[in-house]
Amino acid sequence: MKKIGFIGYGSMSSMLVSKMLQHQTLKEEQIYIYSRSQHEGVSRFKNCHPAVTLTSTADELAANCDVVFICVKPFDVKEVVKGIAPRLTSVKHVISIAAGVTTEQLARLISAPVSKLMPSVTSEVDAGVSLVVHHEQVTEQQKEALTQMLEAFSLVKVIHEQDLDAATNLTGSSPAYFSAICETFVEATLSKSQLRATDAYEMVLEALLGTAQLLKQKQMTFAETIDRVATKGGITEEGVNILQAHLPPAFDELVTRTLDKYTAFQKQVDMQ
Ligand SMILES: NC(=O)C1=CN([C@@H]2O[C@H](COP(=O)(O)OP(=O)(O)OC[C@H]3O[C@@H](n4cnc5c(N)ncnc54)[C@H](OP(=O)(O)O)[C@@H]3O)[C@@H](O)[C@H]2O)C=CC1
Numbered sequence: 352m353k354k355i356g357f358i359g360y361g362s363m364s365s366m367l368v369s370k371m372l373q374h375q376t377l378k379e380e381q382i383y384i385y386s387r388s389q390h391e392g393v394s395r396f397k398n399c400h401p402a403v404t405l406t407s408t409a410d411e412l413a414a415n416c417d418v419v420f421i422c423v424k425p426f427d428v429k430e431v432v433k434g435i436a437p438r439l440t441s442v443k444h445v446i447s448i449a450a451g452v453t454t455e456q457l458a459r460l461i462s463a464p465v466s467k468l469m470p471s472v473t474s475e476v477d478a479g480v481s482l483v484v485h486h487e488q489v490t491e492q493q494k495e496a497l498t499q500m501l502e503a504f505s506l507v508k509v510i511h512e513q514d515l516d517a518a519t520n521l522t523g524s525s526p527a528y529f530s531a532i533c534e535t536f537v538e539a540t541l542s543k544s545q546l547r548a549t550d551a552y553e554m555v556l557e558a559l560l561g562t563a564q565l566l567k568q569k570q571m572t573f574a575e576t577i578d579r580v581a582t583k584g585g586i587t588e589e590g591v592n593i594l595q596a597h598l599p600p601a602f603d604e605l606v607t608r609t610l611d612k613y614t615a616f617q618k619q620v621d622m623q
């Protein structure tokens with residue numbers, strides 16, 4: 352039975368561990384966690400899952416585990432990985448979830464094959480996409496094992512690293528973008544109506560869910576959905592026209608600025 356370790360027990364790693372346990376893709380006995388701060392969430396998790404091993408150092412975790420997930424913030428990755436590099440030999444598999452740190456940057460530090468995973472907070476409700484990139488030397492068995500760990504609670508897409516940052520905008524980041532759009536939409540509506548905020552929130556939430564279900568279950572395209580709702584010469588058409596006029600520059604800037612930030616992160620990691 353392979354031992355699977357998680358370095359860092361924050362928002363994403365706690366979600367990944369809980370989901371893997373819930374869907375029984377991992378057993379408690381297989382799981383090792385190293386939490387630098389050993390915060391309350393870690394002890395609560397250990398109380399619920401007594402067979403999980405909490406290690407007192409990252410080195411102890413790396414020495415014991417076959418697969419090591421690096422779940423720390425981008426600028427902490429290098430320090431963590433350098434500290435355990437001698438343990439990350441060619442028989443192990445290292446999986447980093449840090450945005451803006453490439454597999455190549457990690458491969459330069461260790462002998463173990465490296466993959467990158469971009470999870471999504473939407474996997475908390477068994478939805479969303481897990482983006483995966485494999486560097487050279489990751490074996491077919493390791494690729495398959497990672498897919499199996501993730502596919503119970505997400506759609507797994509294995510892609511080329513050159514597209515990872517752009518794809519992350521559509522997956523891992525988009526719940527924040529959709530929320531920002533809905534928040535603005537609700538605020539504008541509230542400023543011109545007597546609706547209660549809670550009702551407006553509920554209305555937009557149900558509409559959002561329904562739209563996603565329509566698109567998915569009926570396999571409707573975005574254009575078809577717009578056509579079904581925006582009657583020619585009607586009211587919605589007016590709203591769609593406004594969005595189609597104003598959104599392209601906003602999204603163009605969003606994509607440009609976020610991709611530039613990934614590049615800046617990579618450069619900063621190189622300089623560390
Ligand atoms: N939030 C999201 O939706 C997504 C996040 N990501 C990536 O996931 C990574 C983690 O993000 P997220 O979970 O949101 O962030 P959190 O701040 O919730 O978690 C980061 C964790 O890193 C740990 N940590 C920091 N420094 C060290 C260190 N030197 N040694 C050991 N552990 C350390 C801390 O864990 P502890 O206190 O347990 O030591 C902390 O909880 C980031 O790199 C981010 O780019 C990727 C896709 C989506």
Ligand SMILES: O=C(O)[C@@H]1CCC=N1
Nearest residue numbers: 450469519523524525
């Ligand atoms: O915002 C971030 O840095 C990470 C990457 C994807 C989602 N959250």
